[in-house]
Amino acid sequence: MAQGSNQTNFTIQKRSYTLYTMQGRVVDLESDRGQRRLRIANAKQELEIDIPWQVEVEQGHFIDVVYAVDRDEPEEKKPYYIYDRNTHSVELNDTLPKPNKHILLALLDFVLIIIVGLAGARLIFPMVQDKVLWGLGALLVLMIIIYILVHLCTYRLFFKQDLAQLKAMNSSIKRLAASFSGES
Numbered sequence: 001m002a003q004g005s006n007q008t009n010f011t012i013q014k015r016s017y018t019l020y021t022m023q024g025r026v027v028d029l030e031s032d033r034g035q036r037r038l039r040i041a042n043a044k045q046e047l048e049i050d051i052p053w054q055v056e057v058e059q060g061h062f063i064d065v066v067y068a069v070d071r072d073e074p075e076e077k078k079p080y081y082i083y084d085r086n087t088h089s090v091e092l093n094d095t096l097p098k099p100n101k102h103i104l105l106a107l108l109d110f111v112l113i114i115i116v117g118l119a120g121a122r123l124i125f126p127m128v129q130d131k132v133l134w135g136l137g138a139l140l141v142l143m144i145i146i147y148i149l150v151h152l153c154t155y156r157l158f159f160k161q162d163l164a165q166l167k168a169m170n171s172s173i174k175r176l177a178a179s180f181s182g183e184s
Helices: 103-127 132-158 160-182
Strands: 006-012 015-032 035-041 046-052 062-070 073-084 089-092
Touching (some): 103 132, 132 160
Antiparallel strands (some): 015 035
């Protein structure tokens, strides 16, 4: 089964993805347990791809697709942009492969939150000695703020390259989707 033209490669958490584009007519549409399989064909190639159940395309319609293929699992193709030329509807998939923290980074976050939280508690409790409920409320707000800040800082620190790749992948998907308007 041939794929569209090779567009760009991206590596996110040691998994490589390649973006492809294709235009064609919906030849077959199958449903199976909440997942739908779509077969697209044009004069040069044919493509089978899984699409989410909520995507509205019909057999016989002409569509444009931007999809990614994981190089480790080339049989899995994930669409990120589908444009149905018959109904002029656009379907976008915004579930790009986000980096996940592993257990060591989660433990680092937990330890940093506890340390900064205890330091914050030492500052807050002397100020609200007589008002325990106010102190506990302030401590809860402080812990939530600390959690968000620690999570964002460690996420950006450890996944800087992956986040840059995600941003580039998103930009490429938008650029490739926009390039379809110039084609017929």
